[in-house]
Amino acid sequence: xxxxxxxxxxxxxxxxxxxxxxxxxxxxxxxxxxxxxxxxxxxxxxxxxxxxxxxxxxxxxxxxxxxxxxxxxxxxxxxxxxxxxxxxxxxxxxxxxxxxxxxxxxxxxxxxxxxxxxxxxxxxxxxxxxxxxxxxxxxxxxxxxxxxxxxxxxxxxxxxxxxxxxxxxxxxxxxxxxxxxxxxxxxxxxxxxxxxxxxxxxxxxxxxxxxxxxxxxxxxxxxxxxxxxxxxxxxxxxxxxxxxxxxxxxxxxxxxxxxxxxxxxxxxxxxxxxxxxxxxxxxxxxxxxxxxxxxxxxxxxxxxxxxxxxxxxxxxxxxxxxxxxxxxxxxxxxxxxxxxxxxxxxxxxxxxxxxxxxxxxxxxxxxxxxxxxxxxxxxxxxxxxxxxxxxxxxxxxxxxxxxxxxxxxxxxxxxxxxxxxxxxxxxxxxxxxxxxxxxxxxxxxxxxxxxxxxxxxxxxxxxxxxxxxxxxxxxxxxxxxxxxxxxxxxxxxxxxxxxxxxxxxxxxxxxxxxxxxxxxxxxxxxxxxxxxxxxxxxxxxxxxxxxxxxxxxxxxxxxxxxxxxxxxxxxxxxxxxxxxxxxxxxxxxxxxxxxxxxxxxxxxxxxxxxxxxxxxxxxxxxxxxxxxxxxxxxxxxxxxxxxxxxxxxxxxxxxxxxxxxxxxxxxxxxxxxxxxxxxxxxxxxxxxxxxxxxxxxxxxxxxxx
Amino acid sequence: xxxxxxxxxxxxxxxxxxxxxxxxxxxxxxxxxxxxxxxxxxxxxxxxxxxxxxxxxxxxxxxxxxxxxxxxxxxxxxxxxxxxxxxxxxxxx
Numbered sequence: 001x002x003x004x005x006x007x008x009x010x011x012x013x014x015x016x017x018x019x020x021x022x023x024x025x026x027x028x029x030x031x032x033x034x035x036x037x038x039x040x041x042x043x044x045x046x047x048x049x050x051x052x053x054x055x056x057x058x059x060x061x062x063x064x065x066x067x068x069x070x071x072x073x074x075x076x077x078x079x080x081x082x083x084x085x086x087x088x089x090x091x092x093x094x095x096x097x098x099x100x101x102x103x104x105x106x107x108x109x110x111x112x113x114x115x116x117x118x119x120x121x122x123x124x125x126x127x128x129x130x131x132x133x134x135x136x137x138x139x140x141x142x143x144x145x146x147x148x149x150x151x152x153x154x155x156x157x158x159x160x161x162x163x164x165x166x167x168x169x170x171x172x173x174x175x176x177x178x179x180x181x182x183x184x185x186x187x188x189x190x191x192x193x194x195x196x197x198x199x200x201x202x203x204x205x206x207x208x209x210x211x212x213x214x215x216x217x218x219x220x221x222x223x224x225x226x227x228x229x230x231x232x233x234x235x236x237x238x239x240x241x242x243x244x245x246x247x248x249x250x251x252x253x254x255x256x257x258x259x260x261x262x263x264x265x266x267x268x269x270x271x272x273x274x275x276x277x278x279x280x281x282x283x284x285x286x287x288x289x290x291x292x293x294x295x296x297x298x299x300x301x302x303x304x305x306x307x308x309x310x311x312x313x314x315x316x317x318x319x320x321x322x323x324x325x326x327x328x329x330x331x332x333x334x335x336x337x338x339x340x341x342x343x344x345x346x347x348x349x350x351x352x353x354x355x356x357x358x359x360x361x362x363x364x365x366x367x368x369x370x371x372x373x374x375x376x377x378x379x380x381x382x383x384x385x386x387x388x389x390x391x392x393x394x395x396x397x398x399x400x401x402x403x404x405x406x407x408x409x410x411x412x413x414x415x416x417x418x419x420x421x422x423x424x425x426x427x428x429x430x431x432x433x434x435x436x437x438x439x440x441x442x443x444x445x446x447x448x449x450x451x452x453x454x455x456x457x458x459x460x461x462x463x464x465x466x467x468x469x470x471x472x473x474x475x476x477x478x479x480x481x482x483x484x485x486x487x488x489x490x491x492x493x494x495x496x497x498x499x500x501x502x503x504x505x506x507x508x509x510x511x512x513x514x515x516x517x518x519x520x521x522x523x524x525x526x527x528x529x530x531x532x533x534x535x536x537x538x539x540x541x542x543x544x545x546x547x548x549x550x551x552x553x554x555x556x557x558x559x560x561x562x563x564x565x566x567x568x569x570x571x572x573x574x575x576x577x578x579x580x581x582x583x584x585x586x587x588x589x590x591x592x593x594x595x596x597x598x599x600x601x602x603x604x605x606x607x608x609x610x611x612x613x614x615x616x617x618x619x620x621x622x623x624x625x626x627x628x629x630x631x632x633x634x635x636x637x638x639x640x641x642x643x644x645x646x647x648x649x650x651x652x653x654x655x656x657x658x659x660x661x662x663x664x665x666x667x668x669x670x671x672x673x674x675x676x677x678x679x680x681x682x683x684x685x686x687x688x689x690x691x692x693x694x695x696x697x698x699x700x701x702x703x704x705x
Numbered sequence: 706x707x708x709x710x711x712x713x714x715x716x717x718x719x720x721x722x723x724x725x726x727x728x729x730x731x732x733x734x735x736x737x738x739x740x741x742x743x744x745x746x747x748x749x750x751x752x753x754x755x756x757x758x759x760x761x762x763x764x765x766x767x768x769x770x771x772x773x774x775x776x777x778x779x780x781x782x783x784x785x786x787x788x789x790x791x792x793x794x795x796x797x798x
Contacts, residue, residue, distance in 0.1 A: 383750075
């Protein structure tokens with residue numbers, strides 16, 4: 001091979017040999033620079049597996065750009081030789097530098113932070129290294145670290161063929177085990193899939209090895225070594241290894257992934273802190289990790305009992321929980337929770353026996369998704385925001401506009417719609433969240449424009465009949481639909497006007513305010529637009545105007561009756577400029593024929609000098625029979641009707657501006673069925689005398705969950 | 706030489722109630738000092754900076770009496786014995 005030319009690369013020397021290929025030094029005769037060429041071994045050419053692994057290595061690594069990651073320039077094939085062209089990294093491997101006595105702690109910290117930074121970038125891209133070891137880490141003469149060989153890297157969540165490495169021969173199935181045994185995490189040895197935290201384990205091994213000059217786990221056979229990794233505690237490292245570094249290593253080497261650092265960036269920060277002389281706790285429970293719980297004192301809590309009915313009210317100054325019986329006539333108020341925070345989204349999750357209230361909170365300290373399992377007495381206060389954009393997204397979370405539960409048959413699934421416009425998904429009941437890339441990477445996204453409230457994905461509608469189909473609405477981006485569970489999305493705005501654009505009927509860019517669906521007619525959607533009221537009867541393919549006889553087709557909220565799919569409720573406002581109820585009369589409009597005609601519902605609502613605005617998530621219905629309907633205004637008034645809108649009562653006034661209203665039926669945790677609804681109910685009134693919520697100063701303490 | 710952080714009330718639940726946090730060694734830059742603070746008290750991090758590593762819009766960090774927005778941002782040097790304050794900006798409605 002030496003002296004041969006592959007493409008425009010002249011091979012000049014053999015550098016080394018890895019599991020999948022031979023690595024050569026070569027000269028790029030076009031760009032006049034030295035490069036490294038990784039070529040598949042000839043004797044492996046009959047086996048398709050190395051080729052696939054090599055290509056996978058290239059694809060994975062080429063998406064990574066980071067000073068501590070070896071750059072992939074090109075993948076090419078010439079005369080049957082498949083090769084990867086990559087940055088020529090000159091230096092020594094960390095393995096070679098370490099020797100048998102270990103490196104000075106300052107060097108371990110300096111290199112460790114760089115390795116952690118490289119992993120952080122890869123993990124943000126969804127790439128798990130899976131074969132991190134000291135032989136895969138090169139340090140150049142300037143002390144710059146390069147992490148090599150993403151040859152076993154696997155895109156997290158992807159279904160990509162995994163291959164074996166020659167550095168480890170196992171009797172186990174090669175499709176489930178890969179990576180070098182000394183660095184392999186206990187969960188991987190147990191046959192569980194490797195994730196980011198398996199890399200963090202390997203980093204712990206690398207740090208231990210660099211600091212001590214020997215590996216933490218040993219064995220004469222693979223079986224003994226595996227047993228040691230899974231059961232034994234590594235020999236403690238004393239001086240000259242600083243206690244802080246030892247603490248970081250210990251936490252990386254926690255047998256359970258949940259007890260390790262959860263992100264490489266945390267390790268990077270911890271190692272930097274040790275460099276600066278800070279003390280790092282070895283005990284994850286002491287000060288790091290875990291979810292804190294904020295217990296609120298001095299706040300009136302609603303005394304929620306089984307069978308109660310709740311209204312969850314999010315305002316721009318905090319959240320309130322209103323409790324009633326199924327009669328829904330008298331209300332006890334709990335709150336305010338999260339003083340001074342915007343609470344744009346709330347939800348109640350009673351799936352799988354839970355009784356969990358979700359709330360998003362936003363103020364100048366950032367945006368958090370929190371929950372309470374005791375009806376507001378305590379709330380999670382996570383140290384790290386569970387919803388966060390990866391670093392390569394280039395944007396930061398501003399607000400969470402929507403919390404949507406997955407379908408009943410997917411009790412661990414949750415979605416959040418956020419600002420800037422993006423969709424996040426959790427498949428573990430909200431423990432961890434991931435950005436839905438199919439939508440975020442949509443080519444339309446750079447051309448979405450913020451509406452008055454910001455560029456928000458505020459509506460998430462799941463098709464109840466097809467678990468692969470869902471819709472989102474973006475202001476101002478339009479309606480997008482996926483038919484493949486979120487992998488790909490299409491704009492579905494045919495017939496919806498965009499009055500604020502030169503082209504009034506664009507493919508996308510509409511300012512959608514809300515979409516609603518009825519389970520009995522999954523093909524049918526109702527839509528309140530920024531000017532325009534629409535219905536689609538074909539899964540959003542086409543929309544037709546249904547503003548037949550409403551005083552204005554501008555509005556925000558729209559909701560469908562829980563049982564009758566022809567019944568839809570809206571609250572029109574006068575105009576884009578004014579955004580208040582028409583003529584100072586607060587009226588809900590209802591159609592009972594799918595939008596062919598609309599009727600005003602005003603009995604009990606103020607009809608003079610009532611210039612009110614009801615925001616997109618501030619109207620909702622319950623599932624009783626007859627159904628209740630509730631809405632809150634920007635002026636802090638909360639109204640309700642227990643007879644499907646025929647008559648209305650004021651439930652509460654004096655609240656901060658209301659952003660969202662949600663309902664919840666508190667059923668037995670062992671049952672998923674709603675409490676038996678009443679068929680008739682006495683008049684509604686409010687009961688707030690005992691609450692003193694707005695006057696009582698709240699105090700909070702924290703405890704560990 | 707030690708550097709002292711002054712912690713606002715809203716963040717003290719993440720510093721075990723401490724009003725001040727002292728770093729034993731003197732970091733060179735504000736970014737280094739903040740990294741050391743996050744390592745000690747991880748909950749502070751997401752409240753002070755965004756996931757893109759920028760100080761939040763309505764949060765100010767002062768080295769002494771100087772707002773780092775006007776002195777080089779996170780690359781602002783930290784002299785020995787500095788006092789660093791994290792303060793929410795005057796804003797709201």
